[in-house]
Amino acid sequence: MTTLTGSFRRRLLGRSAVGEKASRDDASLVAVPQDDLDPVDIAPNDPLLAYLQSASGAVDVEALELDSPALASLKAAGVKLAVPLVSQGELIGVLHLGPRRSEQDYSTDDKKLLENLAAQAAPALRVGQLVREQQAEAVTRQRFQQELEVAKLIQQNFLPKVLPDLPGWQVAAFYKPAREVGGDFYDVIPLPDGQVGFVVGDVTDKGVPAALVMAATRSVLRASAQRLVEPGIVLERINEHLCPDMPEKMFVTCLYGVLEPETGRFRFANAGHDLPYVKTADGSVELRARGMPLGLMPGMVYEEKETILAPGDSLLLHSDGVVEAHDPDGEMFGFPRLKDAVARYPGGGELIDRVLTDLRAHTGPDAEQEDDITMVTLSRSPGLAHASNGSPPAGTATRQLVEFEVPSAEGNERIALQRVSDIVAPLGLGDARLKRLETAVGEATMNAMEHGNGYRDDLSVTVRVMAEDDVVRVLITDHGGEPSPDRTAEVPDIEAKLAGLQRPRGWGLFLIKNMVDEAHETHEDHLHTLELVMHRKGDDDDDE
Amino acid sequence: MTTSELPTAVRRRDGVAVIDLVGDVNGRAEGALDAAWAEATAVDTDAVVLNFEDAGYINSTGIALIVGLLAKARARSLPIRAYGLTPHYREIFEITRLADFLAINPDEDSAVRGVERSAP
Numbered sequence: 253m254t255t256l257t258g259s260f261r262r263r264l265l266g267r268s269a270v271g272e273k274a275s276r277d278d279a280s281l282v283a284v285p286q287d288d289l290d291p292v293d294i295a296p297n298d299p300l301l302a303y304l305q306s307a308s309g310a311v312d313v314e315a316l317e318l319d320s321p322a323l324a325s326l327k328a329a330g331v332k333l334a335v336p337l338v339s340q341g342e343l344i345g346v347l348h349l350g351p352r353r354s355e356q357d358y359s360t361d362d363k364k365l366l367e368n369l370a371a372q373a374a375p376a377l378r379v380g381q382l383v384r385e386q387q388a389e390a391v392t393r394q395r396f397q398q399e400l401e402v403a404k405l406i407q408q409n410f411l412p413k414v415l416p417d418l419p420g421w422q423v424a425a426f427y428k429p430a431r432e433v434g435g436d437f438y439d440v441i442p443l444p445d446g447q448v449g450f451v452v453g454d455v456t457d458k459g460v461p462a463a464l465v466m467a468a469t470r471s472v473l474r475a476s477a478q479r480l481v482e483p484g485i486v487l488e489r490i491n492e493h494l495c496p497d498m499p500e501k502m503f504v505t506c507l508y509g510v511l512e513p514e515t516g517r518f519r520f521a522n523a524g525h526d527l528p529y530v531k532t533a534d535g536s537v538e539l540r541a542r543g544m545p546l547g548l549m550p551g552m553v554y555e556e557k558e559t560i561l562a563p564g565d566s567l568l569l570h571s572d573g574v575v576e577a578h579d580p581d582g583e584m585f586g587f588p589r590l591k592d593a594v595a596r597y598p599g600g601g602e603l604i605d606r607v608l609t610d611l612r613a614h615t616g617p618d619a620e621q622e623d624d625i626t627m628v629t630l631s632r633s634p635g636l637a638h639a640s641n642g643s644p645p646a647g648t649a650t651r652q653l654v655e656f657e658v659p660s661a662e663g664n665e666r667i668a669l670q671r672v673s674d675i676v677a678p679l680g681l682g683d684a685r686l687k688r689l690e691t692a693v694g695e696a697t698m699n700a701m702e703h704g705n706g707y708r709d710d711l712s713v714t715v716r717v718m719a720e721d722d723v724v725r726v727l728i729t730d731h732g733g734e735p736s737p738d739r740t741a742e743v744p745d746i747e748a749k750l751a752g753l754q755r756p757r758g759w760g761l762f763l764i765k766n767m768v769d770e771a772h773e774t775h776e777d778h779l780h781t782l783e784l785v786m787h788r789k790g791d792d793d794d795d796e
Numbered sequence: 797m798t799t800s801e802l803p804t805a806v807r808r809r810d811g812v813a814v815i816d817l818v819g820d821v822n823g824r825a826e827g828a829l830d831a832a833w834a835e836a837t838a839v840d841t842d843a844v845v846l847n848f849e850d851a852g853y854i855n856s857t858g859i860a861l862i863v864g865l866l867a868k869a870r871a872r873s874l875p876i877r878a879y880g881l882t883p884h885y886r887e888i889f890e891i892t893r894l895a896d897f898l899a900i901n902p903d904e905d906s907a908v909r910g911v912e913r914s915a916p
Contacts, residue, residue: 662823666853687884695856746893749863750870756863759856759892766891 292329294322304336305343310363310370311336333358335370339378347373399460404429406463410470412440414656416448417675418513422631422652424601426608429624435462435504436571436624439470441477446513449477452569452628453506453525461499469494469504469546483508483521484543484556491523491546491554498547505545507569511561516632518567519558526575526587529594530559531566531603536595539567566599566631573623574607577615585614599631601655601714605779653719657712658697660705665697668715668728675717676724680788689726689786692767695760696728696782704730704780722788729781804832811842812908817851821858829861833868843911844869847904849880859892866897875899879907 294301300320304311311334313326326334330350337345347370352358358366407429415423425438435455443449451473455462469490476489486508494504507528509520520528524545527538543554561567570590577585590607597606604627611625633651653675658664669690677686697713705711711731718725744762748754765771770785805816813836819825836844846862848854869876879901881889889895901907 665855666820669853684884684887687882688887691855691884691888694853698855698857744892746863746866746897750867750897752867756860756867757857759859762892763856763859763888 292322292325298322307336309367335366337370337374339374344378403460403463406467410467416440417654420633421513422600424604424655425628426604427626430621434458434624435466436626437466438626438628441474448511450509452626453504454571455504457502483510483519484554487521487523487554491552492550494547495550503545503547516561518561521554521556526572528569529591531594531599536591561632563632564634568594569628571626573625577611579614580616600629603629651719653717655716657714660701660707660711665694668697669694672717672726688767692764692784693726695764699760700728700730704732724786726784727781729779731778732780804828806832806835810908812845812911813841814845814847816847820852821854823857826861843875845907846878847880854885877907879903
């Protein structure tokens with residue numbers, strides 16, 4: 253019997269036949285294995301398929317005249333009778349029968365019996381086929397999922413673990429892979445003489461192949477960048493390395509720029525990547541430089557351009573996952589929207605947050621992310637044109653010292669408070685005030701992880717530290733847009749707690765308010781921010 | 797970053813149970829604190845003294861756990877004292893008024909002597 257399912261429908265295998273049992277009555281039939289029969293292939297356009305599909309019952313193979321290679325093969329294999337197995341109008345298999353052992357022809361009763369058998373066997377066979385198809389699909393899904401995990405692991409291992417702290421600059425990055433994991437990557441590379449390289453790229457294709465090419469590109473880029481500071485030359489070198497071994501139909505787009513933090517000079521070259529935008533005092537500007545994607549053909553030359561990022565300017569490097577996100581009607585987010593967002597919104601991490609909010613509004617909140625999304629921002633603080641040693645000159649405005657994220661997991665408030673303490677310690681806060689700030693940051697981060705993010709693995713707490721002449725500000729942002737009852741807890745009263753009239757917990761907000769000089773809450777879109785303000789010198793310094 | 801459960805030890809000195817707290821006093825310390833309290837009060841004791849000399853970070857959940865100990869002590873009219881607090885945590889104990897219900901001493905000797913002096 254041959255079954256026809258999925259991709260095997262073109263093939264009829266003559267693995268067994270049914271013959272007559274001669275020792276009993278002529279009507280009884282038994283299976284006679286004949287495993288030496290060769291499989292018979294039926295081409296999709298073979299007329300035998302159409303004939304069997306429309307046949308009303310058992311088909312006398314010897315008597316059938318068709319211009320059919322498959323029919324010729326069946327005859328050559330000694331098949332006498334073919335009984336189509338049809339389920340819900342679809343040909344799903346065929347019973348092949350060789351000659352009866354009595355050497356007599358199949359009788360009308362034989363055929364009727366076989367047709368009845370086929371009519372009952374076909375649905376059961378179809379069920380078996382469906383089960384097998386589902387099992388095969390499950391195996392395929394599992395393999396696909398394993399490949400995705402490998403690709404994710406490769407990509408995440410090659411993304412920067414931390415972003416550099418550049419005095420007078422704010423660096424922020426966002427990377428979110430699509431479910432199928434595309435080939436986005438970004439990197440920030442410390443270079444000689446205090447320069448810093450910024451990279452954003454995209455490998456065509458998805459999954460493990462893209463992740464491997466991304467890893468190779470990043471490695472060559474990192475090695476080349478140390479020796480060859482000119483961005484155009486670096487891209488040429490990567491292209492020469494990638495071309496010989498690049499898999500067919502794959503290539504890499506990449507924007508590579510080198511920043512001199514003291515002067516704001518930004519030299520860049522582009523290998524076919526989406527153009528970066530700079531927010532300037534005059535609006536948003538594209539940074540153009542010509543060059544072919546990497547890995548397509550050797551001998552390419554990459555145009556090199558440069559610009560000065562002035563105080564207050566903000567650069568956005570991005571991947572096509574942003575502009576190519578579609579709304580439910582199929583309209584792309586597009587370059588004009590992104591350019592407009594850069595012009596309208598503040599730079600840095602806030603620009604990324606705002607663009608993501610706009611993107612969600614465009615695609616719809618429940619839309620599946622189509623492609624990897626990567627954004628890297630590089631913002632120069634206003635009024636710090638000459639800062640070079642990390643200390644702001646007198647009269648300068650706010651400068652951001654650091655921005656980092658803390659995953660929402662129990663105990664991670666220690667990471668936040670330690671990092672803030674390390675950053676703030678050199679600013680001259682007394683020991684007691686620094687300890688108070690640490691406690692406030694720890695409590696605020698704990699609240700943000702618990703009440704704002706619900707300790708969800710996929711939601712982080714963002715911590716920003718800003719400095720002014722006499723004030724330190726720490727902004728702690730979570731994803732709890734609206735105030736929750738836990739955030740506005742009752743004022744703790746220890747006597748009520750000891751009497752069992754209040755729960756023992758609920759000290760967090762109370763501690764925060766008592767530890768810092770000011771605390772302000774803001775809610776914007778889906779984000780909640782608690783700003784902690786600490787004067788560098790306080791009335792209580794004498795107590796320290 | 798997570799910290800391991802707070803290691804504790806219970807010692808007895810002059811009829812007083814001394815609980816040594818080593819490490820962070822946070823939510824993960826709850827089991828260890830409860831066990832230490834049970835051990836400290838398993839036999840008659842004039843008071844319980846909490847030794848914070850080797851304690852690290854104390855967060856609001858840790859404060860809540862200490863409030864819980866105070867409530868247990870109050871239920872059995874058992875004095876509770878503390879020593880070894882840094883100036884910062886001493887300030888927090890004062891702000892939260894924990895210090896109103898738990899005597900704070902600079903060291904173990906004065907904490908234990910304080911119990912002896914207040915004993916009838």
